[in-house]
Amino acid sequence: MREIKPVAQILCFFILILQSARTEQQYYKPYTFPCVERENIFDFVEKPVVRIVGPDKYEITFSVKAYCDVTVAIIDQSKDITGWGRGFVVRHLGCGVLGPNAPEPFQKNSLKQTIYWDGKDDLGVYAQQPEKLKVRVSLGLNPVFDRFLGPTSPKALPGYVLGIAADSDGVYVFSMGYERGHVNCRKFDHEAKYIKTLWPPSAELPPEKLGGMGYIEYEPGKYAIQAPIIDWGLWREGYWMPPTFEGEYGVFQCRPAVSGGRIYLMSSGFNHREFKGQKIFPPKLYFINTDGSTEYEGLRGRIWIDSQRITSYPHIACYLTGW
Structure with missing residues (x-):
């Protein structure tokens, strides 16, 4: 027992140190926005230009005044499934805030951007008539409520x-x-x-x-x-x-x-x-x-049933007189 006692004392001391360190730790982390703050200037210096640089390769160039957020998409205006008259997005090419952390395919630390489209839609299928499609470059996203998907009546019970x-x-x-x-x-x-x-x-x-x-x-x-x-x-x-x-x-x-x-x-x-x-x-x-x-x-x-029998699925009716 004499040989174990010093070891036990060391273990107790170690546990106390761990406990002290744990109580000093902050149990929560304050919320911070998981994004880069944009510059709220949404103007083009050079408007978007598209040119063909090779078979199934289209170059899109534009420049902006500030590091705002940009969304680039290929649009089929002959389809309008939303009813807003803005066409159908065939390909989402890029979206994000320009600047030092700009996501691909945008260039970092650059107000002038050059990105490419390979002629395919979001599913990797080549567009049948790419000449009829348009490029849309949007500056500054502003989400607005559209509609609920599915029934909204409280009488629409799930399941x-x-x-x-x-x-x-x-x-x-x-x-x-x-x-x-x-x-x-x-x-x-x-x-x-x-x-x-x-x-x-x-x-x-x-x-x-x-x-x-x-x-x-x-x-x-x-x-x-x-x-x-x-x-x-x-x-x-x-x-x-x-x-x-x-x-x-x-x-x-x-x-x-x-x-x-x-x-x-x-x-x-x-x-x-x-x-x-x-x-x-x-x-x-x-x-x-x-x-x-x-x-x-x-x-x-x-x-409900306290007996030696294994019971399940009771079919009963109750008249409540107290708990």
């Missing part, structure tokens, strides 16, 4: 409906995308008018209203909500709903019931089996609150 429950305040509809998707809960009134989304939880809910949920503090005082901090909810699946309820483990037997400001849900017990002498994945009863908030007890769940 399929898992369960419906109702009380005097409204109707709660649970749905999920196919395979191992996330569960959603939307609240409607009794006339089928959309009220709000309860699940995933609203970003407006403070941490004290989301008991049992995990967070990442990415900057001092700024939090990003994560999955429940119970069982494998956070470290494996990353699902919003209680563990063993999302994915393939329980949604198929979702039977919600509402009472006293809570929405009760039951997992299916899918994959309920004995493992190393213990029953795993038993059917459980969970709850979330009708305002979208959560409690630790509700996300932790309560085992």
Whole structure:
């Protein structure tokens, strides 16, 4: 034991040094824009000129007044799939901020640019009539909202409906995308008018209203909500709903019931089996609150059937008298 003691003292000292160094490190990195700031002067000194320099080789030259951002594309104006009258982009040749970090094919530290087009589109196929195409050189990108892709109605439920429950305040509809998707809960009134989304939880809910949920503090005082901090909810699946309820483990037997400001849900017990002498994945009863908030007890769940039998996929109806 006398020979080990000095070694143990050295190890303890080393651990203390590591711990001290770790506490001094900043646990977050302030956000910085991952780009080069442009000069907001968007004028040509020499307008774009195109000339043929060889078989399937076209030279494009232009010069600008400042190191702004430039986008060069080959356009087919006979196609107008956006309806804006700006044609269809056949080939994206280059885009970026000019200057010391200008991306290819632009020349660095140069206001005068020369780039080449090989006569191919973005898929590597030669254009059938390149003489009918045009070169577009744009200075200064200014993104604007166009439209949503896909349906935007709150009644356009993703995937399929898992369960419906109702009380005097409204109707709660649970749905999920196919395979191992996330569960959603939307609240409607009794006339089928959309009220709000309860699940995933609203970003407006403070941490004290989301008991049992995990967070990442990415900057001092700024939090990003994560999955429940119970069982494998956070470290494996990353699902919003209680563990063993999302994915393939329980949604198929979702039977919600509402009472006293809570929405009760039951997992299916899918994959309920004995493992190393213990029953795993038993059917459980969970709850979330009708305002979208959560409690630790509700996300932790309560085992519904506690017996020696292996049970799964219960088909039951509940009359709630208390928790």
